Amino acid sequence: MTDKKTIYLDNSATTQVHPEIKDTILPYLEDLYGNPSSIHAKGQEVKKTIDNARKQVADLIGAKETEIIFTGSGTEANNLALKGIASKNKNKGNHIITTRIEHKSILNSARWLETEGFKVTYLNVDENGTVDINQLKEEIRPETILVSVMFANNEMGTIQPIKEIGEFLKGKGIYFHTDAVQAAGKIKINLKELNIDLLTLSGHKIHGPKGIGALYIRKGTEIDPMIHGGGQEKNIRSGTENVPGIVGLGKAAEIANKNLESNIEHLTNLGKKLEKGIFKEIPDLILNGHPDNRIPGNVNISFKYVEGESIMLMLDCEGICVSTGSACTSKSLKPSYVLDAMGKEIVFMHGSIRFSIGTFNTEEEIDTVIKTLPTIIKKLRALSPIYNKD
Amino acid sequence: MTDKKTIYLDNSATTQVHPEIKDTILPYLEDLYGNPSSIHAKGQEVKKTIDNARKQVADLIGAKETEIIFTGSGTEANNLALKGIASKNKNKGNHIITTRIEHKSILNSARWLETEGFKVTYLNVDENGTVDINQLKEEIRPETILVSVMFANNEMGTIQPIKEIGEFLKGKGIYFHTDAVQAAGKIKINLKELNIDLLTLSGHKIHGPKGIGALYIRKGTEIDPMIHGGGQEKNIRSGTENVPGIVGLGKAAEIANKNLESNIEHLTNLGKKLEKGIFKEIPDLILNGHPDNRIPGNVNISFKYVEGESIMLMLDCEGICVSTGSACTSKSLKPSYVLDAMGKEIVFMHGSIRFSIGTFNTEEEIDTVIKTLPTIIKKLRALSPIYNKD
Amino acid sequence: MYSEKVMENFKHPKNQGEIKDADGIGEVGNPVCGDIMKITIKVKDDKIEDIKFKTFGCAAAIATSSMITELAKGKTLEEAKNITRKDVSDSLDGLPPIKEHCSNLASEGLNKAIDDYKMKKKE
Amino acid sequence: MYSEKVMENFKHPKNQGEIKDADGIGEVGNPVCGDIMKITIKVKDDKIEDIKFKTFGCAAAIATSSMITELAKGKTLEEAKNITRKDVSDSLDGLPPIKEHCSNLASEGLNKAIDDYKMKKKE
Ligand SMILES: Cc1ncc(COP(=O)(O)O)c(C=O)c1O
Numbered sequence A, B: 001m002t003d004k005k006t007i008y009l010d011n012s013a014t015t016q017v018h019p020e021i022k023d024t025i026l027p028y029l030e031d032l033y034g035n036p037s038s039i040h041a042k043g044q045e046v047k048k049t050i051d052n053a054r055k056q057v058a059d060l061i062g063a064k065e066t067e068i069i070f071t072g073s074g075t076e077a078n079n080l081a082l083k084g085i086a087s088k089n090k091n092k093g094n095h096i097i098t099t100r101i102e103h104k105s106i107l108n109s110a111r112w113l114e115t116e117g118f119k120v121t122y123l124n125v126d127e128n129g130t131v132d133i134n135q136l137k138e139e140i141r142p143e144t145i146l147v148s149v150m151f152a153n154n155e156m157g158t159i160q161p162i163k164e165i166g167e168f169l170k171g172k173g174i175y176f177h178t179d180a181v182q183a184a185g186k187i188k189i190n191l192k193e194l195n196i197d198l199l200t201l202s203g204h205k206i207h208g209p210k211g212i213g214a215l216y217i218r219k220g221t222e223i224d225p226m227i228h229g230g231g232q233e234k235n236i237r238s239g240t241e242n243v244p245g246i247v248g249l250g251k252a253a254e255i256a257n258k259n260l261e262s263n264i265e266h267l268t269n270l271g272k273k274l275e276k277g278i279f280k281e282i283p284d285l286i287l288n289g290h291p292d293n294r295i296p297g298n299v300n301i302s303f304k305y306v307e308g309e310s311i312m313l314m315l316d317c318e319g320i321c322v323s324t325g326s327a328c329t330s331k332s333l334k335p336s337y338v339l340d341a342m343g344k345e346i347v348f349m350h351g352s353i354r355f356s357i358g359t360f361n362t363e364e365e366i367d368t369v370i371k372t373l374p375t376i377i378k379k380l381r382a383l384s385p386i387y388n389k390d
Numbered sequence C, D: 001m002y003s004e005k006v007m008e009n010f011k012h013p014k015n016q017g018e019i020k021d022a023d024g025i026g027e028v029g030n031p032v033c034g035d036i037m038k039i040t041i042k043v044k045d046d047k048i049e050d051i052k053f054k055t056f057g058c059a060a061a062i063a064t065s066s067m068i069t070e071l072a073k074g075k076t077l078e079e080a081k082n083i084t085r086k087d088v089s090d091s092l093d094g095l096p097p098i099k100e101h102c103s104n105l106a107s108e109g110l111n112k113a114i115d116d117y118k119m120k121k122k123e
């Protein structure tokens, strides 16, 4: 058990469940246990809440409630988007375009589709992590059926030109999917103003519960299911509905929507404060990602001459939780493939730390981090054979 | 909202979450919100609990903790078993054997595999709903890679000859999967004594939460993932772990294991009482399923000359929740395909009601049902143009 | 799933039963689709003086049966023939899409009973 | 993820630094795999009189570096050469499988430093 003083700055990996959401979920672990497919009263009372949650999620992104499908995670929603579109539209073409910096759930779905005979183009990004829209335009072929570009990157937060891509694709008969897992709740997303056919969300990244995701599927989109069974979720995702998860995600979306502006301001302020503080106290740093066009609260820094895991664990010993690369790859030995795609020198890729701020972080916490970090970096640099400055 | 007096006899559709389980889950919606993939303290404290839940689930079925993969539902686990085995072993053969009475998640996965070039044999069942093991033996071919037979049927509870099938398949190089969603917690399952390679469980059927399932995969089994991504669950099921669901399923398995014998006794007693009571009070009935070899607490009766939905809704008006056919098919117009497979006369298939008793039902509740039902049946029979007995 | 009106008509159906010496009988449906409906009518001065139904079927089938007898009672044969399935469904505040066919069945049953009466009269 | 011993050696590493006039120097690793280690030794009477390390790398790399200097200090060159990666790993109560290569690196570094000393002595 961690004690009360933990400073959690790993909100891109997962977030604390909002207390209001816990209260929303609770009755569904108690008396409201019915199966929404049941016609009797116990089932129907639950069915209504699911439809309500669908509306709450739809409202966050400016969609219609009938266009939301619940899944077991953001990962599953991404798999469903790629594989479901590919499977249903393979008669139209076998080419898919995505980027080198997508989340593994996109990249590994794309690689799997390659083994099934699809051709995939992985777009490059510039040194700020922004996708090359000109390359996208060049790579479009008659066989292209799907473009998938994430709304904002999970490692260094760079926001992608989603509006421009959508406009470019308009009328071309190519589906456009975006993984908005990291963007939701931190950027205003209004599908009425964006030409997007599919969009992925995940509960636990917006202070909702784990184990629930959603895929927005624009009306009329031709998509195959990935999980077959009893026909739930309009036959696109079978399986008894994760009712507690669904109502939790619904509530999380509602809160995120309601507090969007104040949350953006809060995250922006703390993020700027942290970034400035660290740069003031510590020399030899690189800020990874776009200097401005990034999700608020994401600060990704390479500490030259030292290795990321060591920094992370030293901070952990002080009760400060951060991440090296993305949470999913924290375990792996390889340096961040996202920084790699951005063309960073390899020795600095190993030293990157992602601070990701959430709704519940405070100014005092940021002050503590700024105070704690210099000693740790000094200590590790003193240990480093490639640091020759003292 | 239903009032306090609801009598819930639809435990094969879903069950009330055990109060202890709610308490187990709660901290994971509060302070224990870490991502188990994170190396820092907030992540690692959660990782331990997941491994513990894995052990709890393994213990319920006599498996090893390393052989349990968590999924988003029983439906997903069934999909993974069929598609994952088929995909990985297609070089060995393209033939799969299952039964006509499987849950839709098996049947529709099998049908999808047929569109992918696999051949599927659907075994018949006798009038008690027992699969024909001789037919199974005859249908085995050199290309057979997988046999999937459910442990017990969700509609009329008949238990299948899983031990015999396992023994027959031993050494044949054919994987054996069983869907134990309805059997778990109601029948002793010990994988040390059964030759089973894959086994499906679902949380919400054993008084655990919805949105969580598990697939037992025997060590050494060759299986492909269905959901690709960050490599969670040994790379067989990617996606951030549904921590509240997993600890909930773990606790549910632990309780089910601890109380197995007393629960079986409780369900058997109430089931017998209900069956006898109804047969004593009401004429012209058919007991569907096997008379003895069925999961305790499942009572499936056809009320001749009347239709099931009407009975169900009349009972619902009295606060008694039951089901026609399986929950998933309750919505559909077609009569039960399971009763169809058993060769029941079609007019009686429409009148079948499944009473499924759970841990929290009481003798008084059963008494009330026995008292309430005759009036309803009498009323509906008086309305029926095919009833000519008064 | 069902409107309150449907549930009300299901729980307390009107005009249930069978007229013994009916002037017209309409039987529709079959066990495969799960609905069988029998409508019996008594006709006087070209008007439906009495009407009763028996139905084997789901709540929607029973409610639509009950509703159509209500709608038809006292009407002329001409008027009764013009009762559409939409009339039935509307009078019940709508039916779930999957159950729409039930209102079909009800008006079919009534029509058959009227035709039967006309046939018999001709003989 | 790490044993307490690993964390202890990571947080408070022994023998860190660089011997200025070292008798032997061993540098191993490369930036691609994320670990670079430099071991410097002082030798007297065929014994490792002093030993220091510098490491760029993860917690396991730092802890194994620290541990191998502890194990080697005071040993004869012969004995020091026989320190296996298993010795290092065991002294740390084990390493996560994914980090096993770090113990490799540590013993490699020590060996290189000893070889370097022997080479220089021959000249
Ligand atoms: C950009 C992005 N997409 C998808 C996911 C996967 O979502 P989930 O954790 O719900 O599986 C994540 C989080 O890991 C993410 O950061």
Ligand SMILES: Cc1ncc(COP(=O)(O)O)c(C=O)c1O
Binding pocket: A238, A239, A240, B012, B072, B073, B074, B075, B076, B078, B103, B105, B150, B152, B153, B154, B179, B181, B182, B202, B203, B204, B211, B212, B213, B328
């Ligand atoms: C036999 C059987 N298998 C699988 C399932 C599906 O499990 P879940 O409801 O978790 O998707 C069910 C329940 O609907 C079932 O009864």
